[in-house]
Amino acid sequence: MAQRPAQELQSNQEDTARQDLDVLGREILNPVSNWALFWKPRYLAASSTLVHLPYLFWLVENHAPLRVVQLGIGDGVAYLAVCQAIDKLRLDAACWGISPPGSDTEATSAALESNKRLYDDFSIVKIEKMATAHRHFRNAGIDLLIINAPLDDETANLLKSNWEGLLSDRGLVVILDSTVRMTESGATSWLDPLLAAHPGIELDQGEGLVTLLIGDDQNSRVKRLADLELGVAGYRESRQVFRSLGDGIVAQARVGDLEDTRQADSESLTGARDELDKKRQELANARSSEEDALQQLAAARAKNFDFQTEYEEVQAKLADAERSAAEIQKVKSALADTEARLSTTEQALTEAELKLTEAAEKHADLETQLSVKDHQAEAKDAEELALLKSQYQMRLADIAELGHSIARKDDELQRLKLQHDDDVMQRYILAKLGETHLHLHTVLNQPHRFRANRRAKEKVADEIRLVDSSGLFDAEWYCASYPDVEDSGIEPVRHFATQGAYELRNPGPDFDSFEYHKFYPDVTAGGVAALIHYARNGKSEGRRTFPVGEGS
Structure with missing residues (x-):
């Protein structure tokens, strides 16, 4: 009896965490609450930052910075994306781009021309050394500091001595091309201590991007995304959203x-x-x-x-x-x-x-x-x-x-158009299956709803039986194709029926889940996983299957 309050507290904390993850998932995946994710960039150029533009749009929408500084304009793609977000959101903000002398290129010139034409009323780009540019911001008030410059020892010392103290209580630091920056000499003296001391959001697509939450007063959505750890529900899903939308922008640039x-x-x-x-x-x-x-x-x-x-x-x-x-x-x-x-x-x-x-x-x-x-x-x-x-x-x-x-x-x-159509179709299928999967597991996690909970468990057991008896599930192939299944400790057939089928994973070499959904849109509209539909209705209706790798 003495342990019951502690157990109840732990259960309440777990429920709260699940609710937070549910809210975060809906906010990231739902275009109604995060419409900036789907903006079309006004300025496109060859850049490793293209794949991160949906994330930068989302970050500006939620963080709403009032003073933005980018050190190193580079190709201008990231800076102009932030300016576009501020313009569309009608924020009363000011943007400063600091471009070191001698870094002017054809891409930089095009970016400067677009900045002057579109954002001249709130954006200023200066050609100045990083060692002296901090004099324009003597009062701490930078809400968003973007680093797009090589992180050598001199730059690291300047960031630590001249710029770090200019961040506001809401200050964020975004490091572009972080995969390269972390290998440079200045990472040890400046970046590594910040990563150890502050929460951050790391995206590995392209050349990588890191966001550090330096100030204590942070937006709740940004903070919850930073608190997600690898392997926790919502971590992979949120990054998959940013990756998929970013890949779409890269494809759009290639088509242009x-x-x-x-x-x-x-x-x-x-x-x-x-x-x-x-x-x-x-x-x-x-x-x-x-x-x-x-x-x-x-x-x-x-x-x-x-x-x-x-x-x-x-x-x-x-x-x-x-x-x-x-x-x-x-x-x-x-x-x-x-x-x-x-x-x-x-x-x-x-x-x-x-x-x-x-x-x-x-x-x-x-x-x-x-x-x-x-x-x-x-x-x-x-x-x-x-x-x-x-x-x-x-x-x-x-x-x-x-x-x-x-x-x-x-x-x-x-080919690029077909690939783009498949990406859009895949996101749509995952969204429809995600609704069914979310509803089912919500009921399973509510034991006080006895009848609904019992029906949900019976549905899971029935779907496991259908998968196991379909003749199309190959447990050895499934574990070899998806190593995380064996690491999860869940029986392969149960893992597929309760998780993998709703993530468009393939049960075996003779059944491609994505191609089945693409060929039969009524199955997707009903929110039913491909193999479960085929085993329950599709086979008796004479519907065809698609071996993995052959397509429709």
Whole structure:
């Protein structure tokens, strides 16, 4: 009897802890109470911080900092995400970004431009050494200090001597790329003692992120998340939420990069087509010039033919004149007239000879010009035609390569979209199964509800029997695939029926739980685990199963 109060106190403490975990789980997993988790980032760039943006949105929403300082702007993704959250939540806050001299890069310049355009009314970015920048914050009042700089010995000493004392009673310290920071020389003197003295939230996705709760006055949600230890209910689930949503943002950024690359390739292809059209026009102009030269040559040849005809007529007239001279000797009476006609004929002959000489000279000149133009036109046409053919073949090869590149990128984009759809579907299935699982275990943990508790236990026993007799549960394979099952000390078939089935785990190599839910959405809508539905109804209804790794 003397131990009963202690037992009751312990039971009340356990109930309170379970209630706290239930509340935390609902707040993290329920988009109604934590809508910032699902915000779409306004600024995206290649960064190891992309996967942590849902967490940073959630942290700003719950912590509501009034003064934020980030040491090291870097690629700007984390800083602009915090500014976006403050802007959307309409917090009366001020943000300071301290970028060391000489750290300006193309990514930093783009981030500075976005900051000026979107958040210039409450965000200030300064290029200044970390050793002197603390002078702007002489009064302790920094609610959120973000570290995005190498943690060498000098930086660690500056953080300890100049910055740690500027944190408010609500002060948080967020360390980006913590996996790398913990291996650097300054971790031993500054970071390790803080990790030992203060509660923290560690996320291992990407390059890692650590949040240290330095001040004593902390938001209850942030504090409860920091109090969750590895292996405690809610620890893995909350981090899975941040990881899944962060992976979605990373996929979104990759899709944007692919779209930009595809647009650039399309513009390059358009330029190649324009250049090809230009060369075709140049070839058409060259052919037109060739036709003009041929027409001029034909006209010169026709003119030469006219000269030859005229020369032959003069020769005929000369022969006639010679015959007339012989007749003069016989016809004395017509001598005067014949002499006059002869004089006229001689004059015409002289003129004809002059014309003939001129015609011959012109003919020779035209022949020379024609020969030169023929050779020049042929050489130029041959050279330009060879060049155009070479350029045309090169353009055809470039166009073919661009087509292959676009096709490959279309395939990659389609794969990423399918992967994103599977992630969204998996989160939806886990949410529906989580409701059923939560309801069942809530009843099991309430023994005072005798009938409901008894029905819940009978339901668990029935589902264990269904799994065991289904022929699809392989205990050895299940334990090998999920090592935590053996560590839990729970019988494999019971573990699967009460936990694994609701976590989309596979019972054996011949049954893929996720593919079954994806193929039969009515099963997911009913909140029934895949193998339990198949064993109870699906097999008799003729529904199909999906071996692990083959998909639908």
